[in-house]
Amino acid sequence: MYVLYHGPKDKEHDCTHGTKGVYLNGAEDVALIEYAKLTGRPFSVFSLDTGRLNPETYELFDKVEKHYGIHIEYMFPEASEVQDLVRSKGLFSFYEDGHQECCRVRKVRPLRRALKGLKAWITGQRKDQSPGTRASIPVVQVDPSFEGLHGGAGSLIKWNPVANVDGKDIWTFLRTMDVPVNTLHAQGYVSIGCEPCTRPVLPGQHEREGRWWWEDATAKECGLHKGNIDREDQAPKVGVNGNGSAEARAPDIFQSQAIVNLTRPGIENLLRLENRAEPWLTVLYAPWCPYCQAMEASYVELAEKLSGSGIKVAKFRADGEQKPFAQAELQLQSFPTILLFPGRTVKPIKYPSEKRDVQSLLAFVNSLR
Numbered sequence: 001m002y003v004l005y006h007g008p009k010d011k012e013h014d015c016t017h018g019t020k021g022v023y024l025n026g027a028e029d030v031a032l033i034e035y036a037k038l039t040g041r042p043f044s045v046f047s048l049d050t051g052r053l054n055p056e057t058y059e060l061f062d063k064v065e066k067h068y069g070i071h072i073e074y075m076f077p078e079a080s081e082v083q084d085l086v087r088s089k090g091l092f093s094f095y096e097d098g099h100q101e102c103c104r105v106r107k108v109r110p111l112r113r114a115l116k117g118l119k120a121w122i123t124g125q126r127k128d129q130s131p132g133t134r135a136s137i138p139v140v141q142v143d144p145s146f147e148g149l150h151g152g153a154g155s156l157i158k159w160n161p162v163a164n165v166d167g168k169d170i171w172t173f174l175r176t177m178d179v180p181v182n183t184l185h186a187q188g189y190v191s192i193g194c195e196p197c198t199r200p201v202l203p204g205q206h207e208r209e210g211r212w213w214w215e216d217a218t219a220k221e222c223g224l225h226k227g228n229i230d231r232e233d234q235a236p237k238v239g240v241n242g243n244g245s246a247e248a249r250a251p252d253i254f255q256s257q258a259i260v261n262l263t264r265p266g267i268e269n270l271l272r273l274e275n276r277a278e279p280w281l282t283v284l285y286a287p288w289c290p291y292c293q294a295m296e297a298s299y300v301e302l303a304e305k306l307s308g309s310g311i312k313v314a315k316f317r318a319d320g321e322q323k324p325f326a327q328a329e330l331q332l333q334s335f336p337t338i339l340l341f342p343g344r345t346v347k348p349i350k351y352p353s354e355k356r357d358v359q360s361l362l363a364f365v366n367s368l369r
Contacts (some may be wrong), residue, residue, distance in 0.1 A: 022097075026192060027181055028124030028162050030064070034179050035161075035271055037068060046073035046114065051082070052107035052194035056184045058084045063180040075110040084108065093197060099197060099212050106194075108297055111224055115146045120157035125225065126170070127163055129191070133225070139163050144290050145225075145297070147246045152354035153291050167207075200210050252317075253287045253296045258303035260314040264325070267316050271329060271348070280341040281365055282348075284326055286319035289335040295356040302358050311365060340368055 036043045047061060061072055083103055094102045115121060127135050141158050142269035148156030172351060174181060184192055188200025190207035201210040283299060285292040304314035326332035331350045338351035351364050
């Protein structure tokens with residue numbers, strides 16, 4: 001769930017353009033609604049409904065509505081995207097190939113739509129929730145993964161007000177204020193997500209061990225807080241390459257069957273073609289770049305939308321030893337750089353905007369088809 005604080009009734013601060021939104025999913029987030037109530041300012045709440053939540057979670061939504069006298073607005077995934085995923089891979093594909101694809105359809109994209117109307121959002125993340133991915137979260141940050149009301153990098157502030165609060169103190173506050181909580185907590189569930197991906201933890205187990213238990217225990221984020229996966233054990237290790245420039249070694253990004261991974265010879269061939277059979281949209285990126293990471297979900301979604309349309313979507317890693325070539329031949333000035341190689345024009349056309357959401361990128365492609 002989320003809480004929106006309503007500002008003055010003007011064009012910039014009406015209910016459709018909330019200045020702050022609070023992400024609410026666990027016990028910490030219910031506490032944020034109570035804090036919002038205590039401020040005395042009007043607020044509204046909306047929630048992500050993935051269609052796979054526990055019955056107890058839906059019961060909590062009902063309790064919250066009645067307790068605070070509010071109506072929750074629900075954000076749902078696109079039905080066609082869920083249908084395509086289930087028809088092609090089944091209901092439980094995440095047990096075999098990881099939860100990221102399912103979470104992207106059911107959670108990340110609906111949240112991305114919701115955050116487009118905000119300048120800031122507030123989460124219930126705590127540092128001690130997940131030492132693997134949340135130990136270093138700041139209280140206030142520029143959101144590394146989502147865009148806000150005005151679009152572009154840096155357009156959304158992310159506030160984690162209980163980042164430094166111990167989980168026991170959260171529960172003391174909840175009991176003192178008689179705040180409604182999910183009844184699954186009493187059954188051993190601590191971190192609660194979708195029903196197929198959540199189970200209770202045993203005494204002595206960490207709370208995140210009940211989420212996606214079949215996967216790497218150090219990377220348990222669904223995509224809503226993907227920027228957290230910059231842990232000590234996977235943080236970019238910066239060295240100096242033969243050209244004297246800083247180069248970071250980090251896990252690759254833009255991983256999708258809909259995106260072609262271009263090698264140096266591949267993009268050189270693309271440059272030489274004078275009459276391409278089809279246009280190519282290509283991102284020049286570095287996997288350690290936070291702005292590249294922030295646009296990953298949008299670019300993957302765009303690639304999936306363009307699949308079968310006659311437009312190829314590709315990526316080319318342009319850091320390290322490839323950077324001088326990319327600067328000289330591919331108009332690279334900063335990461336990410338997005339190029340469209342039209343069907344009948346030799347020189348690629350550089351995307352001129354800082355807005356890297358799906359709609360903006362699609363408008364660019366369509367204008368030059």
